[in-house]
Amino acid sequence: MIWKTAWKNVWRNKVRSLVVIISVTIGIFGGVFAVAIMNGAIAQRVDAALNQEISHIHINDKAFRDNYDIQLTIPDGEQILKEIEEMPGVSAVAPRIQITGMASTATKSAGVEIIGIDPEREKKVLNLYDTTIPGTGDFFESESSSLTAYIGQELAKELNIIRYIVDEDVLAALTGKEVPGEVLNKLTPFVGIRFKNEKAFKKALKGSLTLKEQRNFGKSIRDAAWSFRSRSKMTLTFLDKTQMQTGAVFRIAGIYDVRNSMFEMSQVFVKNEDLIPLTGMAPGEFHQLVVRIDDLEATEEITAALKDKLPDLEVMDWKEIQPDLAMMTDMVQRFYAFFMVIILAALAFGIVNTMLMVVLERTKELGMLTAIGMNKKRVFSMIMLESVFLSLVGGVLGMIISQVLIGITARNGINFSNYQEGLEALGYTSHIYPAISMPFFITVTVLIILTGILSSIYPALKALKLDPAEALRTD
Amino acid sequence: MNNIILAWRNLWRNRRRTLITSASVFFAVLFALFMRSLQLGSYDHMYKNVIESYTGYIQVQQKDFWEDKIVDNSFPYDLQLDQKILEDENVVATIPRFESFALASNGPQTKGVLVMGVDPEKEKNLSKVRDRMVKYRLTPEAIDRIKQDPGIPAKVKELTELFENSAYTNASRLQLDLGITDKDAPDIMPAVERHSHFENGAIQLGEPGVWVGDKLSEYLQLGIGDTIVLISQGYHASTAAGKYEIKGIVKLPLPDIDNKIVYLPLDICQGLFNAENNLTSLALAVNDNEDKAILETMNRIKSLLSPELRLMEWREMNEVMVSQMDADNKSGMIMIGILYLVIAFGVFGTVLMLTAERKREFGVLVAIGMQKKKLASIMTIEMLLIGFLGIISGSLIASAIILYGVDHPLVFKGEFAKMFEEYGMEPMMAFTGIDTYFIWQVVIVAMMVFLAIGYPVRKIFGMKVVNALKA
Numbered sequence: 051m052i053w054k055t056a057w058k059n060v061w062r063n064k065v066r067s068l069v070v071i072i073s074v075t076i077g078i079f080g081g082v083f084a085v086a087i088m089n090g091a092i093a094q095r096v097d098a099a100l101n102q103e104i105s106h107i108h109i110n111d112k113a114f115r116d117n118y119d120i121q122l123t124i125p126d127g128e129q130i131l132k133e134i135e136e137m138p139g140v141s142a143v144a145p146r147i148q149i150t151g152m153a154s155t156a157t158k159s160a161g162v163e164i165i166g167i168d169p170e171r172e173k174k175v176l177n178l179y180d181t182t183i184p185g186t187g188d189f190f191e192s193e194s195s196s197l198t199a200y201i202g203q204e205l206a207k208e209l210n211i212i213r214y215i216v217d218e219d220v221l222a223a224l225t226g227k228e229v230p231g232e233v234l235n236k237l238t239p240f241v242g243i244r245f246k247n248e249k250a251f252k253k254a255l256k257g258s259l260t261l262k263e264q265r266n267f268g269k270s271i272r273d274a275a276w277s278f279r280s281r282s283k284m285t286l287t288f289l290d291k292t293q294m295q296t297g298a299v300f301r302i303a304g305i306y307d308v309r310n311s312m313f314e315m316s317q318v319f320v321k322n323e324d325l326i327p328l329t330g331m332a333p334g335e336f337h338q339l340v341v342r343i344d345d346l347e348a349t350e351e352i353t354a355a356l357k358d359k360l361p362d363l364e365v366m367d368w369k370e371i372q373p374d375l376a377m378m379t380d381m382v383q384r385f386y387a388f389f390m391v392i393i394l395a396a397l398a399f400g401i402v403n404t405m406l407m408v409v410l411e412r413t414k415e416l417g418m419l420t421a422i423g424m425n426k427k428r429v430f431s432m433i434m435l436e437s438v439f440l441s442l443v444g445g446v447l448g449m450i451i452s453q454v455l456i457g458i459t460a461r462n463g464i465n466f467s468n469y470q471e472g473l474e475a476l477g478y479t480s481h482i483y484p485a486i487s488m489p490f491f492i493t494v495t496v497l498i499i500l501t502g503i504l505s506s507i508y509p510a511l512k513a514l515k516l517d518p519a520e521a522l523r524t525d
Numbered sequence: 526m527n528n529i530i531l532a533w534r535n536l537w538r539n540r541r542r543t544l545i546t547s548a549s550v551f552f553a554v555l556f557a558l559f560m561r562s563l564q565l566g567s568y569d570h571m572y573k574n575v576i577e578s579y580t581g582y583i584q585v586q587q588k589d590f591w592e593d594k595i596v597d598n599s600f601p602y603d604l605q606l607d608q609k610i611l612e613d614e615n616v617v618a619t620i621p622r623f624e625s626f627a628l629a630s631n632g633p634q635t636k637g638v639l640v641m642g643v644d645p646e647k648e649k650n651l652s653k654v655r656d657r658m659v660k661y662r663l664t665p666e667a668i669d670r671i672k673q674d675p676g677i678p679a680k681v682k683e684l685t686e687l688f689e690n691s692a693y694t695n696a697s698r699l700q701l702d703l704g705i706t707d708k709d710a711p712d713i714m715p716a717v718e719r720h721s722h723f724e725n726g727a728i729q730l731g732e733p734g735v736w737v738g739d740k741l742s743e744y745l746q747l748g749i750g751d752t753i754v755l756i757s758q759g760y761h762a763s764t765a766a767g768k769y770e771i772k773g774i775v776k777l778p779l780p781d782i783d784n785k786i787v788y789l790p791l792d793i794c795q796g797l798f799n800a801e802n803n804l805t806s807l808a809l810a811v812n813d814n815e816d817k818a819i820l821e822t823m824n825r826i827k828s829l830l831s832p833e834l835r836l837m838e839w840r841e842m843n844e845v846m847v848s849q850m851d852a853d854n855k856s857g858m859i860m861i862g863i864l865y866l867v868i869a870f871g872v873f874g875t876v877l878m879l880t881a882e883r884k885r886e887f888g889v890l891v892a893i894g895m896q897k898k899k900l901a902s903i904m905t906i907e908m909l910l911i912g913f914l915g916i917i918s919g920s921l922i923a924s925a926i927i928l929y930g931v932d933h934p935l936v937f938k939g940e941f942a943k944m945f946e947e948y949g950m951e952p953m954m955a956f957t958g959i960d961t962y963f964i965w966q967v968v969i970v971a972m973m974v975f976l977a978i979g980y981p982v983r984k985i986f987g988m989k990v991v992n993a994l995k996a
Binding site for chain 1: 541556591594595630632633745746844849859860862864870874878881882
């Protein structure tokens with residue numbers, strides 16, 4: 051009965067209620083959608099880390115991670131590999147050699163981690179191979195008589211392996227992408243020039259395009275002029291097991307793009323069989339085992355089992371390898387809650403005001419109700435329910451709208467290409483698929499109800515203080 | 526004047542409503558200012574860190590160096606040009622540098638490093654690398670000494686273990702990590718400082734010797750007095766190799782650079798790369814670092830340079846960071862936007878009720894001869910007063926917090942601090958002082974109030990007196 055009365059009361063002054071409802075709707079929608087974008091970005095980051103960068107569990111010598119000493123291989127590695135492979139819950143294991151070295155081309159050099167892998171096994175623990183940029187080759191699939199390396203896009207740019215060339219094809223492709231003729235005309239002087247790297251090309255574009263043109267078309271132009279000469283090569287230099295400087299020329303097998311500049315800049319993959327002869331290591335020796343498991347939920351259990359099994363080695367799960375990943379998720383969750391609470395607090399002011407108005411407006415009516423025997427508890431709950439209804443209607447509307455919009459945007463993602471460089475430097479992609487979990491909606495619903503209750507307390511107390519006789523006399 | 530008095534009295538007729546509406550505006554202003562101050566302050570702090578410990582505001586470079594950072598793209602150090610640049614009114618000092626990439630090694634450990642040839646005297650004007658020297662370090666021996674000291678409380682002794690091997694460039698961070706309050710500091714800190722004191726040597730022009738970043742020294746397991754080997758490619762494809770004694774450890778507030786920096790005396794570095802008397806950059810220390818002043822300085826200096834040289838501004842040299850800050854800035858603005866939208870509806874709702882509630886009163890006033898125009902202007906003033914009450918109280922409280930915060934930035938400890946460092950950030954958040962962003966928040970809130978006023982004003986002008994009296 052009280053529920054019904056409260057609900058009907060909401061609609062007695064439609065305009066006033068709608069203002070409150072709309073403000074709650076907007077607040078909840080804005081908050082939830084902003085959270086969905088951040089949440090999506092983090093989920094993608096974790097996903098990329100687990101599937102392209104680190105996988106689930108690493109096993110290596112206890113001192114290996116201190117400074118990647120080449121001497122610290124896993125004793126009886128092959129045997130351990132086989133044993134782990136057969137453990138229940140483990141889906142794949144891959145051996146790795148890891149050496150710190152330098153990659154250089156004729157003009158440039160950079161410090162890198164040289165990672166020796168067994169391509170077939172590696173494919174089962176990580177799907178990095180899937181991120182090969184089309185046209186740059188593959189993940190050690192095609193036969194090659196020379197040594198080959200699989201490198202990241204950022205490193206390729208840094209070493210001038212990727213160049214920028216504008217030719218007729220590029221202009222044609224850009225016409226297809228609706229770049230206006232005016233801009234294309236400005237590009238014609240560049241036809242035939244070979245720009246050594248992205249920065250040089252950007253500088254040239256800066257000189258001839260207006261700021262607006264650069265902003266609108268710069269990225270499409272750079273993507274179109276992006277050029278890679280197949281079978282480019284680079285030299286990898288490092289110290290071998292006897293601490294002598296060694297190295298060899300590697301041809302580029304393929305270039306990957308994981309949208310994480312730091313990873314792309316530092317991780318160079320080569321085949322174990324190519325690397326071993328250079329290092330002075332024995333065939334079958336390696337530094338690290340990368341383990342992929344069937345079920346992510348079982349990470350801790352399997353890590354513990356591996357720790358028991360291999361007391362002399364360091365076993366780390368992904369949370370230990372990249373503690374910032376787990377912590378980031380944690381911190382962002384706290385931030386979401388804080389953000390929603392701030393919005394709800396702002397909404398509460400509006401609700402308190404409205405409810406206060408409601409009570410003052412209905413002084414006579416409330417007096418009448420009390421006079422004919424409605425007890426205080428019921429009066430209190432009637433007002434509280436009205437307030438909860440007000441906020442809940444707006445909240446549910448807001449959540450529905452955000453869910454719909456999240457659904458729409460999640461299909462193609464939202465591209466924050468203006469911030470690509472900055473985001474990728476932190477390891478985040480700029481193409482974000484908003485996502486939200488159901489528990490978050492439940493939390494928000496609870497928070498909304500709480501807001502409704504809290505903001506009705508003061509007005510409801512006001513109503514209780516009314517003296518029926520006095521209230522009846524007001525007009 | 527009468528209108529204002531009437532409006533003021535009206536406000537206090539329903540004190541509660543006035544206060545609640547003002548409170549919502551107050552809350553929005555307070556929160557927005559607080560958040561903006563933290564955000565802008567953190568950007569300023571990061572820019573300052575990277576500019577003052579690394580790039581400087583302006584650099585002179587060979588025209589292709591930025592695109593292609595190789596030793597061949599260096600330029601001869603021309604003292605005459607140097608003199609001419611120094612004559613510019615805004616230039617305080619010129620800081621010659623030679624930077625390149627090398628492989629650093631200590632037997633089995635190798636790592637790609639950033640080699641920076643500097644003139645230690647001249648660096649004082651910009652990167653103040655001497656202030657970044659490690660002064661205290663909690664080595665296992667230092668921790669032992671602290672533990673044996675009866676004057677130090679047990680809690681502090683416990684905390685030292687958590688920070689084993691941590692390096693400090695100043696005593697205040699050490700004090701914070703060890704959980705020593707300002708009150709206890711005079712009793713405890715001198716002893717702690719004495720036990721954890723770390724002795725560094727200097728590097729000088731003409732004397733081979735290097736300073737290395739704290740993180741790098743940890744990685745290479747090298748300490749003072751040890752030898753570091755540098756291998757790289759020199760000028761015109763010559764081989765560059767040399768070994769140097771480590772004279773000191775520095776700790777830069779940029780972890781990304783701290784884990785790869787090696788400072789060499791300028792002339793020794795030029796010798797290593799076979800590029801005697803060449804520079805890769807000439808950084809300028811400036812007096813006035815406002816954008817406008819920087820731009821003017823650049824324009825003046827540009828005319829002095831040969832076509833082989835060019836000027837780079839800090840924004841161009843830190844593109845990635847500028848883009849990150851920009852993305853963060855935009856997301857902060859969107860959040861404040863949402864908040865303001867919510868508050869705007871709250872204010873509008875109040876206005877709506879206020880109008881409905883006073884319909885009869887308005888009718889009576891007009892019936893006894895008050896002009897609608899006058900009534901509308903009283904209403905307007907009333908609303909503006911409510912808005913300004915919120916704005917002024919909000920900005921006052923925010924100013925108090927911010928002014929306090931400027932001198933007391935939020936400094937993070939423990940795990941949280943580590944995460945910041947993983948992302949290449951210093952574990953602290955600074956506030957920025959009162960600046961133009963204050964005015965913006967006030968303008969936005971004022972606009973919100975103005976929009977809300979439209980409703981009652983329209984109601985008043987469209988009012989039918991007879992109907993209103995019956996309400």
